[in-house]
Amino acid sequence: MPEVLFPPPVSQAESRRYTPQTLQAELERLSGRRVLLYLNNNRTRMVSVRRLNPSQLEVRLQMRFLDASPEVVGELADFLANRPSPGLTLNRFLQAAGTPPPSRTPGEAVLGEGIHHDLELYRQDLNHLYLNDRSQAGVTWGRKNPRPSRRSIRFACYDHSRNLIIMNRRLDSAAVPRYFIEYVLFHEMLHEMLGIGERADGRRDIHGPVFKLMESTFPDVAKALRFEAEFVKHLDEF
Numbered sequence: 001m002p003e004v005l006f007p008p009p010v011s012q013a014e015s016r017r018y019t020p021q022t023l024q025a026e027l028e029r030l031s032g033r034r035v036l037l038y039l040n041n042n043r044t045r046m047v048s049v050r051r052l053n054p055s056q057l058e059v060r061l062q063m064r065f066l067d068a069s070p071e072v073v074g075e076l077a078d079f080l081a082n083r084p085s086p087g088l089t090l091n092r093f094l095q096a097a098g099t100p101p102p103s104r105t106p107g108e109a110v111l112g113e114g115i116h117h118d119l120e121l122y123r124q125d126l127n128h129l130y131l132n133d134r135s136q137a138g139v140t141w142g143r144k145n146p147r148p149s150r151r152s153i154r155f156a157c158y159d160h161s162r163n164l165i166i167m168n169r170r171l172d173s174a175a176v177p178r179y180f181i182e183y184v185l186f187h188e189m190l191h192e193m194l195g196i197g198e199r200a201d202g203r204r205d206i207h208g209p210v211f212k213l214m215e216s217t218f219p220d221v222a223k224a225l226r227f228e229a230e231f232v233k234h235l236d237e238f
């Protein structure tokens with residue numbers, strides 16, 4: 001991916017809200033960190049940050065950030081400064097700038113209601129509480145596997161082509177608490193909203209810093225991880 005260490009050619013800086021210099025100055029002012037800013041045309045990874053030391057950051061941003069609103073830049077600075085921020089404006093910006101997820105085929109049957117857990121209800125709650133109702137993915141239980149593995153399990157996956165989250169039906173059990181289903185579902189909703197990133201070395205990095213930041217807004221992460229550890233130890237019981 002071609003990358004331009006700022007300043008870029010003057011023509012590219014015209015008619016933008018920020019120039020690379022003013023964007024860098026604003027990020028430094030708001031975050032209180034020294035920022036080494038790189039701009040690029042990477043479409044899959046809009047933001048990547050490397051901490052060179054506690055006060056200095058190497059920040060790679062997609063060119064579109066030159067047109068970002070002050071609110072987006074403010075949330076980005078919060079993120080750079082490790083300040084808690086809902087990140088919703090930043091997230092909307094990332095989503096709008098990226099390839100929009102394809103919408104679900106109209107009329108497609110989506111079976112969110114299980115025996116113990118109603119996925120559509122959980123999805124709506126999560127979307128409303130943590131994502132400003134911006135997630136558009138549907139959710140369904142996957143097919144029942146007649147011979148489930150006793151050694152490993154994939155809890156869920158996000159099918160980009162159908163914009164559909166498919167949850168492992170083994171989780172539809174009274175022994176699985178709602179917060180764990182929500183944790184797994186929320187993780188996949190973030191995949192929908194943030195897309196698949198790419199690290200500076202070109203390898204896929206689907207759980208980048210914005211992903212982790214967003215995921216940490218779900219209050220039961222620690223509890224869910226403890227449940228997961230127990231669950232995988234007793235897979236044969238589910």
Ligand SMILES: [Zn+2]
Nearest residue numbers: 187191206207
């Ligand atoms: Zn993931």
